[in-house]
Amino acid sequence: MHSFFFAPRYSATPFAVKWRQVIGEFFGTLLFLFFVSASVEVPKSVSPGSAGTSAVITAFLQGFSILALVYVFRTISGGHFNPAVTIATMITRHISLVVGLFFIVAQLLGAIVGTAIFSAAFPFDTSLGATTIAPGVSIGQAFLIEFMITSMLILVVFGTAVDGIHGVEQFAPIPIGLAVLVGVLLAKNLTGASMNPARSFGPAVVSGVWDNHWLYWVAPITAAIFTSMLYKILILSDPTHTLQNPSIPLSNGSAINNTATQSSQNPV
Numbered sequence: 001m002h003s004f005f006f007a008p009r010y011s012a013t014p015f016a017v018k019w020r021q022v023i024g025e026f027f028g029t030l031l032f033l034f035f036v037s038a039s040v041e042v043p044k045s046v047s048p049g050s051a052g053t054s055a056v057i058t059a060f061l062q063g064f065s066i067l068a069l070v071y072v073f074r075t076i077s078g079g080h081f082n083p084a085v086t087i088a089t090m091i092t093r094h095i096s097l098v099v100g101l102f103f104i105v106a107q108l109l110g111a112i113v114g115t116a117i118f119s120a121a122f123p124f125d126t127s128l129g130a131t132t133i134a135p136g137v138s139i140g141q142a143f144l145i146e147f148m149i150t151s152m153l154i155l156v157v158f159g160t161a162v163d164g165i166h167g168v169e170q171f172a173p174i175p176i177g178l179a180v181l182v183g184v185l186l187a188k189n190l191t192g193a194s195m196n197p198a199r200s201f202g203p204a205v206v207s208g209v210w211d212n213h214w215l216y217w218v219a220p221i222t223a224a225i226f227t228s229m230l231y232k233i234l235i236l237s238d239p240t241h242t243l244q245n246p247s248i249p250l251s252n253g254s255a256i257n258n259t260a261t262q263s264s265q266n267p268v
Contacts, residue, residue, distance in 0.1 A: 018099055024077030026106040026113075028069050032081050033114030033202045035065040040129035041122065055188040063181025070173040074161075079173070082196040083107055084220035088154050088228040094162060104198075111202025119206055130209035131192030131200045131216050139215065142191045146219035147226075149183035150195045154227040163235065195220055 039061030043054035070079035080086045083104045090100040115128050133142045156179040160172035180195065187193035194200045200216035203209070 018102070021077040021099070022102045022106045024073050025080060025103050026110040028073040028077065028079060029081045029107045029110030029198055030114035030117070032066060032069055033111045033199065034118045036062055036199055037115050037118040037129040037203060038122070039065070041118075041124045041126050044126070045124070051189050055185065058188050059181045059184035059193075062184050063177045066180050067173045067177025070176055074173065077103070078161075081107060081110075081198065082220075083198055084150055084196060084224040085154060085157055087221060088158070088224040088231075089162070091225065091228040092158075092162070092232055107198040108201055111198040112205050113202075115202035115206040126207075127209045128203045128207045129192075130203040130207045130211075131194045132209065132211045133192075133215070134190050137190050139212065142212070142215055143219045145187050145191050146194060146215065147223045149187055149193060150220040150223035151227045153179045153183060153195050154224055155231070158227070158231050158235075163231075192216075197221065 039058040040054075043057040046057070066081070069081065073079040073081075080089070080103060086095070086100050086103045086107070089095045090097060095103070119128055133139070137145075153176070156175050157172075160175050161169055183195050184193040192200070194216045197217045197220055200213065204213050
């Protein structure tokens with residue numbers, strides 16, 4: 001079973017390759033959380049008191065950082081860096097349950113380490129980017145906001161990286177980064193714009209800020225389940241549908257074209 005939503009360069013995934021993918025998820029998430037914490041805390045020191053300006057800076061830093069990191073890690077682990085994305089691809093059987101669980105553990109550990117490195121490197125006595133609900137926003141409203149922005153992100157992942165038109169999937173990091181940017185622009189000052197349980201978990205562990213932390217697991221995972229099932233109903237159940245990305249593996253682990261087989265002789 002291939003373990004990413006981007007096309008691998010292997011006709012099979014032996015044990016060593018799976019661990020390479022898991023390690024890639026760890027380091028990719030580590031780097032992402034470092035920049036997430038920086039994107040929240042640095043603007044506060046640059047433009048204190050200006051929530052709008054800070055939100056714009058935060059959105060661009062997070063959007064462009066995920067864009068760059070997905071480009072780097074897409075041929076290593078697929079560049080999930082997000083348990084919600086991993087769960088969605090597990091539901092659609094693009095990755096196996098066991099590998100998906102290892103991905104999630106790696107993402108959570110990477111999030112903690114990335115946040116801790118930021119805390120050690122920058123002299124900010126803050127929450128390190130921990131996600132919290134703004135005053136005046138109810139639990140129900142926060143849930144809906146996180147559900148909607150996470151749903152958009154996962155649908156963009158499926159529509160571009162998982163099942164995009166062949167030749168376009170290499171550009172998938174761009175719309176994925178834009179989806180994160182838009183989500184943060186919309187919700188940064190309302191819920192913190194998590195869209196990602198690991199993104200909330202790392203800062204919570206390091207800073208000790210656990211306010212309504214459960215919501216940042218329940219809403220993104222609910223969105224992952226909903227959007228992946230919607231994808232299966234609308235796309236995968238269509239008898240005329242064929243995978244547009246010719247390198248995405250079948251659920252039984254066999255490759256569906258010769259590209260992966262040919263490239264397996266020269267892995268990245």
